[in-house]
Amino acid sequence: MQLLLIEDDATIARELALRWQARGWLVRTCGTLAQADVAVGEAGADLIVLDLQLPDGDGLAWLGRLRRRDRQTPVLVLTARDQVADRVDGLQQGADDYLIKPFAPEELDARMQALQRRSGIVGGAGAQYGPLVWLEEEGCAFLNGQPLDLLPREFEVLGLLVRRSPRLVPKRALADALAERNLEVGDSAVEVYISRLRRRLAGSGVAIRTVRGFGYRLALEDGAGGGTEEQP
Structure with a gap:
C-alpha cells in the first residue's frame, strides 16, 4: 500500500512513517498542503492520512479541493479537533474516516486496513481489475483467464496501473517505478510501453485511458478504444 x-508534527510523522515502513507499506510524508499538492500530482496514493x-x-x-477531482482515494482525517460538529464537517467534506488525537497507533492501523479492504486496494503479491489479473x-x-x-x-507498467486502478497514475510515477527496479526510462519510453499494452488489451473490455497532461488510468468498457483522451 502506498x-x-x-x-x-515531525515526531508524529517520523514515528508513523517508521511504523508503516516496517509493515512493508510505502510512505511519503508532507508537512504542508503545498507539499501534499506536489505529492498527489507526482505519484498519487492508495490512502491519505x-x-x-x-x-x-x-x-x-x-x-x-481534492474531492472535486478525486472521489475515490480513501482519506482518513487524523486531528485534535474533537467536537461532534468537527467530525460531521470532516465526513461531509469527503473524509472516509475520522480519528481524534491522541490516538492508539494500533487503532489507526486497523482503521487504515478497513479502508484498504473497503476500497479494494490489493496488498501483497497480486492485484486484479475486472478480467485483468497481475x-x-x-x-x-492473465486477461480473461x-x-x-x-x-x-511492460509487466511493471501494467502492474502499477492495475494496483492503482481505476485511479489515475501520473506518467512520472510510471517512470519512477521503473527506475526503482533499475530500469532507467524517460517519459517517451513510458509512452512506448503504454502503446504496446494497449495493443495487447485491445478488444478485451479493459482500456488504458490518457488523461491529457496528467497520466493514465485503466477503464472497463465494452469495445474499449484504448487511445481515447480524457480531460482532467
Missing part, C-alpha cells in the same frame, strides 16, 4: 501522510491544522492552510479546505511473485498476468505475453518493463 501512503501519503500529511502531518506537520490528513491532519487538519497545517502551517499553510486548513486540511478540510484541501480535502474539498501476479507479482509469479511474474505473469488467458496468460498475457509481456516483456519485463
Whole structure:
C-alpha cells in the first residue's frame, strides 16, 4: 500500500512513517498542503492520512479541493479537533474516516486496513481489475483467464496501473517505478510501453485511458478504444 501522510508534527510523522515502513507499506510524508499538492500530482496514493491544522492552510479546505477531482482515494482525517460538529464537517467534506488525537497507533492501523479492504486496494503479491489479473511473485498476468505475453518493463507498467486502478497514475510515477527496479526510462519510453499494452488489451473490455497532461488510468468498457483522451 502506498501512503501519503500529511502531518506537520515531525515526531508524529517520523514515528508513523517508521511504523508503516516496517509493515512493508510505502510512505511519503508532507508537512504542508503545498507539499501534499506536489505529492498527489507526482505519484498519487492508495490512502491519505490528513491532519487538519497545517502551517499553510486548513486540511478540510484541501480535502474539498481534492474531492472535486478525486472521489475515490480513501482519506482518513487524523486531528485534535474533537467536537461532534468537527467530525460531521470532516465526513461531509469527503473524509472516509475520522480519528481524534491522541490516538492508539494500533487503532489507526486497523482503521487504515478497513479502508484498504473497503476500497479494494490489493496488498501483497497480486492485484486484479475486472478480467485483468497481475501476479507479482509469479511474474505473469492473465486477461480473461488467458496468460498475457509481456516483456519485463511492460509487466511493471501494467502492474502499477492495475494496483492503482481505476485511479489515475501520473506518467512520472510510471517512470519512477521503473527506475526503482533499475530500469532507467524517460517519459517517451513510458509512452512506448503504454502503446504496446494497449495493443495487447485491445478488444478485451479493459482500456488504458490518457488523461491529457496528467497520466493514465485503466477503464472497463465494452469495445474499449484504448487511445481515447480524457480531460482532467
